[in-house]
Amino acid sequence: MAEPLLRVEKLVRRFGGIVATDNVSLDVAAGELHAIIGPNGAGKTTLISQLTGHLEPHSGSVSLAGRDITYLPAYRRCALGLARSFQITSLLLDFTAADNVALAAQAHAGTSFRFFANARKERSLRDAAHAALDRVGLLHRADVVVNRLSHGERRELELAVALASKPKLLLLDEPMAGLGVTESQRMVKLLQELRKEVSIVLVEHDMPAVFALADRITVLVYGRVIASGDPAAIRANEDVKRAYLGDQHVVTHHG
Amino acid sequence: MKSFTVSKAVTALVLAGLVLLPLYSQLSGNIFILTLFTRIIILALAAASLNLIMGFGGMMSFGHAAYLGIGGYAVGMLAQEGVGSGFIQFPVALAASAMYALVIGALSLRTRGVYFIMITLAFAQMAYYVASGLARYGGDDGLTVYKRSDFSGLIDLSNRTQFYYLCLACLLGVVFLIWRIVNSRFGLVVQGLRSNEQRMQAIGFPAKRYQLVCFVISGTMCGLAGALLANNTDFVSPAVMYWTRSGDLMVMVILGGMGTLFGPIMGAVVFLLLEEFLSQITEYWALIMGPLLLLIVLFGRGGIMGMLGRAGRG
Numbered sequence: 224m225a226e227p228l229l230r231v232e233k234l235v236r237r238f239g240g241i242v243a244t245d246n247v248s249l250d251v252a253a254g255e256l257h258a259i260i261g262p263n264g265a266g267k268t269t270l271i272s273q274l275t276g277h278l279e280p281h282s283g284s285v286s287l288a289g290r291d292i293t294y295l296p297a298y299r300r301c302a303l304g305l306a307r308s309f310q311i312t313s314l315l316l317d318f319t320a321a322d323n324v325a326l327a328a329q330a331h332a333g334t335s336f337r338f339f340a341n342a343r344k345e346r347s348l349r350d351a352a353h354a355a356l357d358r359v360g361l362l363h364r365a366d367v368v369v370n371r372l373s374h375g376e377r378r379e380l381e382l383a384v385a386l387a388s389k390p391k392l393l394l395l396d397e398p399m400a401g402l403g404v405t406e407s408q409r410m411v412k413l414l415q416e417l418r419k420e421v422s423i424v425l426v427e428h429d430m431p432a433v434f435a436l437a438d439r440i441t442v443l444v445y446g447r448v449i450a451s452g453d454p455a456a457i458r459a460n461e462d463v464k465r466a467y468l469g470d471q472h473v474v475t476h477h478g
Numbered sequence: 479m480k481s482f483t484v485s486k487a488v489t490a491l492v493l494a495g496l497v498l499l500p501l502y503s504q505l506s507g508n509i510f511i512l513t514l515f516t517r518i519i520i521l522a523l524a525a526a527s528l529n530l531i532m533g534f535g536g537m538m539s540f541g542h543a544a545y546l547g548i549g550g551y552a553v554g555m556l557a558q559e560g561v562g563s564g565f566i567q568f569p570v571a572l573a574a575s576a577m578y579a580l581v582i583g584a585l586s587l588r589t590r591g592v593y594f595i596m597i598t599l600a601f602a603q604m605a606y607y608v609a610s611g612l613a614r615y616g617g618d619d620g621l622t623v624y625k626r627s628d629f630s631g632l633i634d635l636s637n638r639t640q641f642y643y644l645c646l647a648c649l650l651g652v653v654f655l656i657w658r659i660v661n662s663r664f665g666l667v668v669q670g671l672r673s674n675e676q677r678m679q680a681i682g683f684p685a686k687r688y689q690l691v692c693f694v695i696s697g698t699m700c701g702l703a704g705a706l707l708a709n710n711t712d713f714v715s716p717a718v719m720y721w722t723r724s725g726d727l728m729v730m731v732i733l734g735g736m737g738t739l740f741g742p743i744m745g746a747v748v749f750l751l752l753e754e755f756l757s758q759i760t761e762y763w764a765l766i767m768g769p770l771l772l773l774i775v776l777f778g779r780g781g782i783m784g785m786l787g788r789a790g791r792g
Contacts (some may be wrong), residue, residue, distance in 0.1 A: 230746055275680065301682035313680070315673040326670050330682035335663045336691070342663040 226289050227390055228253040228422050229274070234283035242413040243269040244280065250391070256414075258433045261443035263467060267426045268310060270443070271396050272296045273328050274424070275307045276300050288391065289312055295449035300329065304391035308381040310426075314369050321365040325352035328385035355387040356380075359413060382413065392422045399429045411435060421449055434458070442466065484790035485783055489740045492747065495753035496646060500639045509638065514754060516642050520706045523649045525730040526656060527699035532728070534660050535692045535738035536672030540595045541582070541602025542727050543698050545575045547609055547719035549704020554621040554714040559645055564627030565636070568705050575701025576694050578605070585695035587686050602724055609716040620715025635709050645706050649743070652699050657739055659695070668692045733774060735783030744782045 227250035236244040243266040251257045261267055272278035274285055278299035284293045292300050306327075317322050322343070328351035329335055329342065342348065356362045359379040364372060372380065378398055385393055398414070399407045410414050411432050417423065418436070433440065434454045441451040442463050450460045455461055496519065503512040513642050524546060531537040552571035561567065586597045617620045626635040635641045659665045669679045675685050708714040717723070726749070734745025752770070756763035778785045 296684070298677045298682045298684045300681060305727075307680055309677075309680075313674060313677045315670050315677060315719070316671055318670065322666070325676070326683075327681040329663055333684070335667045335688070337663040339658050339662055341658075341661045342666050343661065347661075358542075384681060386678075455523060 258437035321417035485786035525742035548709035550714035579697025702707035735781035
């Protein structure tokens with residue numbers, strides 16, 4: 224098997240006495256959509272934060288395309304092709320949608336230590352922004368200030384911002400969180416399109432969406448991987464069933 | 479948006495007034511008003527520089543008056559040592575301010591929020607006490623500048639009108655620069671960091687180095703105001719660095735409208751005119767000034783520019 228795009232090895236992160244990430248290892252191959260699921264408090268967001276560089280692990284390693292990125296700051300990882308969306312929407316609220324995306328494009332197009340020319344008139348940046356907005360179906364809202372966008376639109380804008388940096392790997396932290404039924408369906412359709420272009424790690428609670436989208440699924444419970452495999456295998460897995468039916472102690476003993 | 483608005487009209491009026499002021503002063507024989515407005519323009523320049531980091535960059539520096547002192551002392555100390563040329567004094571004033579901003583910024587930007595406010599304040603107070611200890615340069619009593627900066631016949635700083643226009647040109651030049659900066663790539667990054675630092679890191683911008691460069695640009699601009707101020711008063715003392723002066727600058731920015739191009743000018747004009755006229759009426763002018771400012775800040779969201787903007791929309 225070729226070098227995986229993302230390799231996580233024996234990652235450990237503790238908060239006081241609680242082991243939030245307990246010896247987690249997983250590989251994401253290029254082109255794969257890899258979903259991470261687990262009950263509340265399973266340590267999904269803690270894991271994602273270590274992948275993006277917002278949190279340092281206590282031991283273990285993370286590598287992207289063969290390069291060790293375990294202790295790189297977030298902005299350096301982004302330069303290497305790792306983009307993320309936030310579970311709780313995190314955008315520049317007083318900027319327009321187009322500005323939000325154009326800034327992401329700007330971060331990957333030469334130096335930003337330019338003090339004189341009007342950046343909003345840079346054709347290449349505006350074009351990149353509009354292309355990414357078009358990709359998620361938000362082009363008609365390009366000049367609207369984010370404050371005035373709906374929650375669903377903001378989730379789509381998060382995706383556009385992530386796409387504008389032309390990432391190799393997209394980390395999506397609950398992109399469906401808080402979306403209505405139709406909005407969720409649109410998001411699933413959108414992700415189905417995007418997965419053709421970019422590898423994706425998807426953390427999500429919406430099980431139908433996960434099973435419809437994922438090539439492989441990793442299940443976390445109490446910070447540990449209890450199962451990893453394709454959707455059919457996960458569906459049939461006894462430990463996973465038990466975890467979701469609530470008897471988590473049994474699962475951790477099996478661990 | 480090239481439409482006519484109330485705020486644009488008022489801004490244009492104020493600018494036109496500033497340009498024509500020397501004419502009025504000459505015709506009416508009122509020299510005092512020219513002196514007063516020279517001071518207002520210099521402090522407006524300082525406020526504009528503070529607005530770059532505070533309004534656009536979201537960095538609440540509470541030690542901005544330090545640069546007024548550093549710029550001023552550069553001029554005063556060089557003059558004392560016999561270096562009277564403005565071509566040396568002004569670059570030294572700017573360079574010294576930039577150096578100070580670089581060191582203070584690098585240390586202060588490790589902190590956020592209230593801590594940033596407190597640490598910038600602390601450094602400015604340190605500068606104040608260092609200046610007070612400079613026995614050779616007057617210490618506590620300050621330093622008289624016997625001869626204004628000499629620009630070898632190019633411009634005469636002792637001529638009130640010429641000096642006034644030099645200050646006005648510096649102010650407009652700085653505002654022009656700030657206008658270019660805030661719309662540039664760099665400016666957008668700095669404003670993005672004000673809005674959401676976590677998001678900016680995630681899309682690939684290292685926050686601190688952009689903020690530090692912005693901090694240095696702002697400090698250098700304020701150093702220019704300091705050099706002009708020393709020439710204006712023919713005197714520089716530790717008092718220009720005192721924390722109340724930093725507070726005055728912050729009030730001017732907030733009063734005028736944070737993060738607006740001309741807000742600091744409006745703020746400086748209104749603040750200093752109020753101070754001037756109220757202090758003529760009563761010794762206890764601060765008793766009126768304080769509540770007045772409080773009311774404007776409480777009910778006039780966005781300061782003067784904000785109120786004018788709302789007036790424009792009816």
